[in-house]
Amino acid sequence: MPILDVKDLRLYYSTRAGPVRAVDRVSFQVEKGETLALVGESGCGKTSIGISILRVLPRNVHTYDGHVIVEGEDVMKLSDSEFRKRIRWRKISMVFQGAMNALNPVIQVGFQAAEPLMLHEGLDKEEAIRRVSELFRLVGLPEGIERRYPHELSGGMKQRVVIAMALVMKPSIVILDEPTSALDLMTQANIMNLLKDLKWEEGLTYIFITHDLPLAAELADKLAVMYSGRLVEVGTAEQIFFNPLHPYTKKLIAAVPTLREEKKLEWIPGTVPSLINPPPGCRFHPRCSEAMPVCSEEEPVMVEVEKGHFVACHLYSDKG
């Protein structure tokens, strides 16, 4: 049984121009101890998947439905307070995008990281901060950092604090939303190694949201490629990198720069489609070099091309 099973998840935001289909019928499964990387361009709905799993929705939600099954239980059926008490941070936690802004500048970091403990376990301040100190050692922060304010910490240290904060309630699933996007390469490498170690030591399941394919390859067992609010291809890291099927995935991989190699970086003509009025049929067809007439008429369905390798493209619809 997968630890997390997302079925037909939809999250639309209402705007004056109409609903924005940020997450449109997305389904995927993650096994225990596995890392799923959600990759795609900016604005394709990656973060929206994260916040809809954790149910931290903005005010302007238009539609929010589907199934999120955590360890066999459909948590979408839980009331808000029940979800807050039992699921958030106890089972699923999140490392938010942008370490620089993920901490309140006027609260000591130890206290901030300890807040979930005080809220959920009812620990007093001293006890909670003591527990947080242990966790700070685990994520490789030096002694005595608990009483510091965020501006006294480096970017890497702040990111470690945010990671410690996500682990404080010992969740089984951690959603990592671009955990290293604001960091320099060395710090990024350090954080990635930390995340790997934590995964092995704590048996964590990650949902790793990133736009950085090589980084996803570092950590992920499984990749889900997202385009315009929908998943276009899901497979193991090997399958996606060595045998990309969807034309979008191919282009995405071709656009990855490599060191000291004569290679013209590919790009995709056209722009990312509007999520308010997505093109009919396959949403990628206006930019697709292999588009066929059927692409603009019928929406492709996910088919399993080989074991564990799914793709939603008319090129492969007969192979399913």
Add this chain to the structure above:
Amino acid sequence: MSAPAIGAKEAFKEALKTLSGKVAFGLLLIIVLMGVATPIYAPYNVVKAWSMREVWMDNPPCAAPAWVQFFVHKKLPKTIIIENEDFHKSASTMEHGGVTYKFIYLDAYFDYPYDEFPNKISTFILQVTPTASNTNYVILSVTFERPDGGKITFVSDSSVPVNKTLELRETTKDVVEAAGSYVQSITGEFPKNPLPYVILFAEKGEYMNDPKHAEVLKGTYRIHIKCIAVGDPNANVAARFVLYGRVYGMAGTDSYRRDLMIGLLWGAPIALAFGIVAAVVVNLVQTILGVISGYFGGKVDDAVQRVAELMMIIPVLPILILISFIYHIRIWTLLAILVAFGIVGATTKTVRSMVPSIKEEQYILAAKSYGAGSWRIIFKHIFPRVLPYTFSLIATAVPAYIFLEAALSFLGLGDPILPTWGKILGDAEVANAAYYGYWWWIVLPAACIGITAMAFALLGYAFDKVINPRLREM
């Protein structure tokens, strides 16, 4: 206006580093020390009697502060009080024709080494109280003896009723006449308008009734009281003498003879308590409502903002004047009314404008995701962000409230019992202190208000520099 990325504690530390912050904290420390010293100088039961005239009768009216002497290089007269115990008493009885005569003599000496005549408005008071049970009248004489041997008899062998206090002042007819006669005995002419405060203490001469030209006679003066009681060996006499000076204490006195130092000292804690409580409560409540309004938005926001707008256009001062005029409210009731009118207002609106951007920050989302409720987010995450801004508002609001209280007191609508700086100024205005030249009565309370206001204004500037990076000193 965006929220400062600095905590309350940090803001305080940073504010202390600026020059204006240091000066402000120094001044505030002095004001607070003044407040602490107040109960030692004048306990609460003393200041409670501020509006009771009879309590202050031993003080000279409209006396300048004692330190004036250092500037005029003159020894100015201080108040001299001779209590009953200080009078030297002697008594003897004599039998004559089966009737007992009791003779009682009271003597008091005092030095007058000053360069000026004593207080003009109220020069002296001599209270003589004969007591007897077997007779209704005693024969009394009161003589004032000058260092040069001159004798002025205020009461000469007159029959006075017993168990009643005979009060002699510079305005008593007998005293004025005695003084006039004394001048006549020297210059041969009874003055048109005898001025006892000059005549009693002037060198003999032509000008001894003219305060401008008369010279002060320095030396030891004597008050001699003789009392004869017929038929009562138990008769007795009590006396008390006060000679009012021209200087008093550190801050002088007003026309009601009150020690202004008491008023000024008590004014400090009252002004601070009033200003700080009003500013802190009003601004904190407004800030919290602003955060709530901005955080929840929608109908809550609308309701708070509309009420805030309504409150902002209500003219509070005329309403306060009306209420004070009708009900003669205490200062603490005034405070409560101010707070009631200040629950929402400009601060609510400013803070509300800062909240939407804070609300969208990542850590608020993080806090929501780990299960923090709305109120926890409001008080733990958003409120601390806007708090330093509120501090600077509070610092600048304190003098505004002190001025408001002073203005009301000045109009005679202040607290009916406690002295405040504004009330002292109001009294000075009523007594035409500026016209008569009682400058200490105006300058000192005005300086107190000014210095306190300046301290808070500087504090406000210091906070402004800390929370507004564009003003920061490099």
